Amino acid sequence: MRVSSRSIVLSAATVLLVLAGPGRGVAARVPAPATYTVTMDSSRFEPAVLTVHAGDTVVWVNKDFITHTATAKGHFDSGKIAEGHSWSYVARTKGTFPYICTLHPDMKGTLRVQ
Amino acid sequence: MKILAAAVVVSALCLPAASASAQDVTDPQIASIVVTANQVDIDAGKLAEKKATNPDVKKFGQLMVTDHTGVNKAAVDLVHKLGVTPEDNPTSQSLKAGGETNLATLKGLSGKAFDKAYVDHEVAYHQQVIDALDHTLIPGAKNDQLKALLVKVRPAFVSHLEHAQHLQAELSK
Numbered sequence: 001m002r003v004s005s006r007s008i009v010l011s012a013a014t015v016l017l018v019l020a021g022p023g024r025g026v027a028a029r030v031p032a033p034a035t036y037t038v039t040m041d042s043s044r045f046e047p048a049v050l051t052v053h054a055g056d057t058v059v060w061v062n063k064d065f066i067t068h069t070a071t072a073k074g075h076f077d078s079g080k081i082a083e084g085h086s087w088s089y090v091a092r093t094k095g096t097f098p099y100i101c102t103l104h105p106d107m108k109g110t111l112r113v114q
Numbered sequence: 115m116k117i118l119a120a121a122v123v124v125s126a127l128c129l130p131a132a133s134a135s136a137q138d139v140t141d142p143q144i145a146s147i148v149v150t151a152n153q154v155d156i157d158a159g160k161l162a163e164k165k166a167t168n169p170d171v172k173k174f175g176q177l178m179v180t181d182h183t184g185v186n187k188a189a190v191d192l193v194h195k196l197g198v199t200p201e202d203n204p205t206s207q208s209l210k211a212g213g214e215t216n217l218a219t220l221k222g223l224s225g226k227a228f229d230k231a232y233v234d235h236e237v238a239y240h241q242q243v244i245d246a247l248d249h250t251l252i253p254g255a256k257n258d259q260l261k262a263l264l265v266k267v268r269p270a271f272v273s274h275l276e277h278a279q280h281l282q283a284e285l286s287k
Contacts (some may be wrong), residue, residue: 043269065188066181066270083184103177104273 033090037061038109040068040081040101045109053114054094061086068107072099136254142201144251144260145193150206151243152186154213155236161220162232171229174281178236178274185267192263205246226285233281240275247271 035057039046041064052058060070062081070078070087075097078087091113101107139147155178162175193200200206216235223231247268255261 042266043273064184064270065267066184083188103181104270104277106273106276107269 033057035059038070040064040070040107043068043101043104043107045070045101045107048108049110049112051112051114052091054092055090056113057088057090058111059086059088067103068101069103070099070109071102072097072111075099077102136250139203139205139250139254140201141196141256141260142198143203143206144255144264145189145198146200146202146206147209147246147251148189148264149186149193149200150209150213151246152182152189154209154216155182155239156186157213157217158220158232158235158239161217165220165224165228166232167225168229168281168285170281170284171233174236174277175232177277181270181274185270188263188267192259196257196259198257198260205250230285233278233285236278237275237282240271240278244268244271244275 031053033055034052036050036052036059038050038058038060040060040062043064043066045060050058060068060078060081062068062083062085065083067080067082069080070076070089075093076089076099078089080103081087091111094113097111097113099109099111159175159178159182163172163179166172166175220228220232220235247264252261252264252268255264
């Protein structure tokens with residue numbers, strides 16, 4: 001039996017669709033990881049409260065003139081972020097995490113991971 | 115000695131800050147006041163880094179050096195960008211003189227007496243700088259970028275004041 005090149009192409013396309021199908025379905029239910037930015041400026045975190053999904057990345061960007069940290073004791077700690085620098089954190093653990101700048105403890109924020 | 119040190123703080127900071135009104139002060143004068151105020155606290159912080167006994171006071175001294183160095187760098191960068199030449203004035207001169215007197219006083223002290231005198235001065239200094247920002251420097255700044263810089267640094271000074279007050283309470287226990 002001769003198999004036309006056309007049917008091979010169709011079969012291959014069918015296989016691809018079948019393979020791609022479930023993958024797309026999963027992607028629709030669980031959004032792809034997103035990246036959020038928290039700005040450190042005028043000795044404040046902006047936004048002060050940020051809600052993300054587990055697996056998302058949060059980047060703290062220091063736009064102030066002075067060094068800050070983003071520290072939730074026992075959960076995450078950026079260490080010192082100098083002016084003009086940033087720190088990335090992949091939020092894997094669900095929960096509500098109040099955090100501070102350890103250098104300026106009146107500088108407060110909250111990260112909610114759903 | 116303590117009374118003398120306190121009197122120096124008051125005379126160095128209160129009177130000139132109160133005498134320079136927002137209407138009178140020019141941007142070159144503001145630039146000089148900002149740079150001098152930061153430098154005075156950097157110098158005191160450097161001494162505290164070396165001489166403080168209490169580890170929290172030592173850490174506070176280090177923070178004053180890094181924070182005020184950061185603010186000064188931003189201020190100097192902006193002053194250069196704007197082409198403003200800082201102009202000496204009675205307030206900046208008094209700040210400088212007060213800073214030198216404070217250093218001389220602190221150099222003569224050691225142990226707990228040093229820690230207390232340094233922290234007491236930091237409380238008074240930051241309170242007076244915040245007052246100067248609110249009543250003279252921010253309302254007096256003509257250039258928008260200079261005004262914005264002053265507004266942006268104010269919360270750090272408030273944070274330093276609260277931090278110093280917290281240390282003051284700890285040391286008095």
